[in-house]
Amino acid sequence: xxxxxxxxxxxxxxxxxxxxxxxxxxxxxxxxxxxxxxxxxxxxxxxxxxxxxxxxxxxxxxxxxxxxxxxxxxxxxxxxxxxxxxxxxxxxxxxxxxxxxxxxxxxxxxxxxxxxxxxxxxxxxxxxxxxxxxxxxxxxxxxxxxxxxxxxxxxxxxxxxxxxxxxxxxxxxxxxxxxxxxxxxxxxxxxxxxxxxxxxxxxxxxxxxxxxxxxxxxxxxxxxxxxxxxxxxxxxxxxxxxxxxxxxxxxxxxxxxxxxxxx
Amino acid sequence: xxxxxxxxxxxxxxxxxxxxxxxxxxxxxxxxxxxxxxxxxxxxxxxxxxxxxxxxxxxxxxxxxxxxxxxxxxxxxxxxxxxxxxxxxxxxxxxxxxxxxxxxxxxxxxxxxxxxxxxxxxxxxxxxxxxxxxxxxxxxxxxxxxxxxxxxxxxxxxxxxxxxxxxxxxxxxxxxxxxxxxxxxxxxxxxxxxxxxxxxxxxxxxxxxxxxxxxxxxxxxxxxxxxxxxxxxxxxxxxxxxxxxxxxxxxxxxxxxxxxxxxxxxxxxxxxxxxxxxxxxxxxxxxxxxxxxxxxxx
Amino acid sequence: xxxxxxxxxxxxxxxxxxxxxxxxxxxxxxxxxxxxxxxxxxxxxxxxxxxxxxxxxxxxxxxxxxxxxxxxxxxxxxxxxxxxxxxxxxxxxxxxxxxxxxxxxxxxxxxxxxxxxxxxxxxxxxxxxxxxxxxxxxxxxxxxxxxxxxxxxxxxxxxxxxxxxxxxxxxxxxxxxxxxxxxxxxxxxxxxxxxxxxxxxxxxxxxxxxxxxxxxxxxxxxxxxxxxxxxxxxxxxxxxxxxxxxxxxxxxxxxxxxxxxxxxxxxxxxxxxxxxxxxxxxxxxxxxxxxxxxxxxxxxxxxxxxxxxxxxxxxxxxxxxxxxxxxxxxxxxxxxxxxxxxxxxxxxxxxxxxxxxxxxxxxxxxxxxxx
Numbered sequence: 001x002x003x004x005x006x007x008x009x010x011x012x013x014x015x016x017x018x019x020x021x022x023x024x025x026x027x028x029x030x031x032x033x034x035x036x037x038x039x040x041x042x043x044x045x046x047x048x049x050x051x052x053x054x055x056x057x058x059x060x061x062x063x064x065x066x067x068x069x070x071x072x073x074x075x076x077x078x079x080x081x082x083x084x085x086x087x088x089x090x091x092x093x094x095x096x097x098x099x100x101x102x103x104x105x106x107x108x109x110x111x112x113x114x115x116x117x118x119x120x121x122x123x124x125x126x127x128x129x130x131x132x133x134x135x136x137x138x139x140x141x142x143x144x145x146x147x148x149x150x151x152x153x154x155x156x157x158x159x160x161x162x163x164x165x166x167x168x169x170x171x172x173x174x175x176x177x178x179x180x181x182x183x184x185x186x187x188x189x190x191x192x193x194x195x196x197x198x199x200x201x202x203x204x205x206x207x208x209x210x211x212x213x214x215x216x217x218x219x220x221x222x223x224x225x226x227x228x229x230x231x232x233x234x235x236x237x238x239x240x241x242x243x244x245x246x247x248x249x250x251x252x253x254x255x256x257x258x259x260x261x262x263x
Numbered sequence: 264x265x266x267x268x269x270x271x272x273x274x275x276x277x278x279x280x281x282x283x284x285x286x287x288x289x290x291x292x293x294x295x296x297x298x299x300x301x302x303x304x305x306x307x308x309x310x311x312x313x314x315x316x317x318x319x320x321x322x323x324x325x326x327x328x329x330x331x332x333x334x335x336x337x338x339x340x341x342x343x344x345x346x347x348x349x350x351x352x353x354x355x356x357x358x359x360x361x362x363x364x365x366x367x368x369x370x371x372x373x374x375x376x377x378x379x380x381x382x383x384x385x386x387x388x389x390x391x392x393x394x395x396x397x398x399x400x401x402x403x404x405x406x407x408x409x410x411x412x413x414x415x416x417x418x419x420x421x422x423x424x425x426x427x428x429x430x431x432x433x434x435x436x437x438x439x440x441x442x443x444x445x446x447x448x449x450x451x452x453x454x455x456x457x458x459x460x461x462x463x464x465x466x467x468x469x470x471x472x473x474x475x476x477x478x479x480x481x482x483x484x485x486x487x488x489x490x491x492x493x494x495x496x497x498x499x500x501x502x503x504x505x506x507x508x509x510x511x512x513x514x515x516x517x518x519x520x521x522x523x524x525x526x527x528x529x530x531x532x533x534x535x536x537x538x539x540x541x542x543x544x545x546x547x548x549x550x551x552x553x554x555x556x557x558x559x560x561x
Numbered sequence: 562x563x564x565x566x567x568x569x570x571x572x573x574x575x576x577x578x579x580x581x582x583x584x585x586x587x588x589x590x591x592x593x594x595x596x597x598x599x600x601x602x603x604x605x606x607x608x609x610x611x612x613x614x615x616x617x618x619x620x621x622x623x624x625x626x627x628x629x630x631x632x633x634x635x636x637x638x639x640x641x642x643x644x645x646x647x648x649x650x651x652x653x654x655x656x657x658x659x660x661x662x663x664x665x666x667x668x669x670x671x672x673x674x675x676x677x678x679x680x681x682x683x684x685x686x687x688x689x690x691x692x693x694x695x696x697x698x699x700x701x702x703x704x705x706x707x708x709x710x711x712x713x714x715x716x717x718x719x720x721x722x723x724x725x726x727x728x729x730x731x732x733x734x735x736x737x738x739x740x741x742x743x744x745x746x747x748x749x750x751x752x753x754x755x756x757x758x759x760x761x762x763x764x765x766x767x768x769x770x771x772x773x774x775x776x777x778x779x780x781x782x783x784x785x786x787x788x789x790x791x792x793x794x795x796x797x798x799x800x801x802x803x804x805x806x807x808x809x810x811x812x813x814x815x816x817x818x819x820x821x822x823x824x825x826x827x828x829x830x831x832x833x834x835x836x837x838x839x840x841x842x843x844x845x846x847x848x849x850x851x852x853x854x855x856x857x858x859x860x861x862x863x864x865x866x867x868x869x870x871x872x873x874x875x876x877x878x879x880x881x882x883x884x885x886x887x888x889x890x891x892x893x894x895x896x897x898x899x900x901x902x903x904x905x906x907x908x909x910x911x912x913x914x915x916x917x918x919x920x921x922x923x924x925x926x927x928x929x930x931x932x
Binding site: 014015017018020021022024025026027028029031032035084085087088090091092094095096099100102103104105106107108109110111112113114115116118119120122123126138139141142145146147149150151152153154155174188189191192193195196199202203205219220223224235236239242243246247250 | 280281284285287288289291292293295296298299300302303304306307359362363365366367369376377378379380381382383384385386387388389390391392393395396397399400406436439440441444445447448449451452482483485486489490493497514517518521522527530531534537538541542545546549550
């Protein structure tokens, strides 16, 4: 009797909080999705239900091309920055007391994007490289990495040292300790960091604008340039499709993975 | 007991291996940051001591004028406003983000990753579109006003948009996941038995929270605060769209110098001062974090 | 600052090292650029390919395909959102990879002044003869040496007659609105057009660099800010359509988009006058496809092609031959399409402000951040 009541009392306010937060996050998204079925060309004029914008979207090669470019950049930069960021976080945690170096590792996250964008453009000019998707990708890695580093470092705090000593006392090498003990114990943080990196890269505009090649615009660049004529529901249609695809992917992944691997 | 010689040898080789490990772990990251951040920033910093050309561009004649110009009250005023707006946004993000992250961490394991993805999924749609959807909700002819008027709660539409509060809401909406994710990562590793132990020892919930939970999650809290505060400070799209261009933040200022005035030297000075300010914050934060973690482990 | 830079001698060393690095940047980027010699009128255009940067939706969607089919070169159109963005990219010293850019006249002027533009070879663009003669006598680029005009127009007041209840005639109607319109007006935020209404109302030039005049402009704009709904460069016409705003400062072509949705929307040039802006096509010196670039400009100036272009973008073009074909028809729905060059030339041409640019930016900040 007692424990059940206790759990309930513990759970209910948390549910209310979750519900509230998700309402805040999703009400604008639902408004945005509803607008994608608006027959008019402006989000501010209502004109009956229509799939018009979905068909426009399907035939808009610029948007589709931009989406592919964006997915390439986001995936590539997420993988690279997760690896580099995790290594760096562990390295900093184990060996570096200096506030300066710790701040330096996180500095890419604090530089205003426009300054980093223009600076990178100057650097690429100095190195005489021609711009393309890879120059955006590298630029995205540098700031994503700072986010991954910070999230992973936040989790490392105490247990790392003992786990590692225990493992090495049992005769494991440094490498296998790192791969078998450290990385799994950090998995939730690495996942959170990777999600952050992916999310940030997917929507990054300013740095991408300056560092991309003229024939490889990413989706945000395509969208930002479209607002010269106001936002059309075409982008809402795209957003709706992306949400549906990612939501389905999440559900499938959920069904397929066993709910136990977490530590 | 091992012999002194053997200890020294193994300590030396241990040291060498430590150094190697440190190089492997930190080397790639720092190399990357040096090439792709430090060098570009240095290039920009160099502009700050030169002059703007008549039609934009740089004239390579040294001057300190750019630095004295930055002290003009109009720029200091914008800086104060920005710090205020970014500060309020961060506090609100903690108020919403902390309980949310906590609630997610308390979910059954299989729901946690779903909840996490649900937190970031709205952000896989375009930032501009998301911001526009707030305009649709809040404007004078918008959904919220229509709903309130339909239910006779109000009779004339409210002016909810184009204010500093609208800017705060937009920034909060934009950056809340950046608070929730690091908080989740640090709350999730808390041992639930710690709380029970504290309760058994007679600690009140509040006491247990402030003396145990908070210090143990401080690093996530600080990381989240930085992630929300910094981009809020530098954002120039939300003040333009939801603030109706009537609120100016330091991000707008820097953007305007680089793009509108084509005054790269002065833009560099403004950017450098923001970077310096935030960098100092960062080093302070690091010192605080060290204090916190040493307190907690005692 | 003094201690930061050290003694005079040290200051020199630092700045010369810095200058060295930056010069190296520009040297490297210049070395990679194409040779700029005489153009070959018989060049095989099918072997060239073009990268063109324009504002989005500022050309018909299938322009590239039609140009490829008709003339030969492969063409990719990329987009910029504002003049400022494309300027930053073109002036950074890096090879942007862009052959032809669409920029407003005063920006073409600044690009030319920095030596970044290829002079226009009139021999390769026979269709230049289609332009109104007036269009090659504008002060931002006398004789179209570095740029060819694409569209032109002016800035005025775009309003919903059914909401205002009257026809505004003066910038004063916008800057000091009657009580019932307070909170229902917007102004453009791009700084030249932010200043323009106040400059004209006070009887100054839109290119004034006089500090006392600009102080008065600032005072007016600070007072106006309290009456504004918002500053808006991109969605002002949708605000008119939704009824959120009743009267907005607008470019003529953009007001036309509003008219498409609501026939109560009208456009007026206030009696104090306004500006004449020109959006131009320029060829970058770094382009390796200059013959194809000239061919594109020539193709656009073709009367049939250009009348198709303006029916799509709803802006006026200084291409007389094209206007003669379509303006009358478009004018039935969009009266401002009927404006003649003489009407436009009464307005003041915007010029690059040179060393006064930063003053405008500072005043714009003071206005928009005022409380």
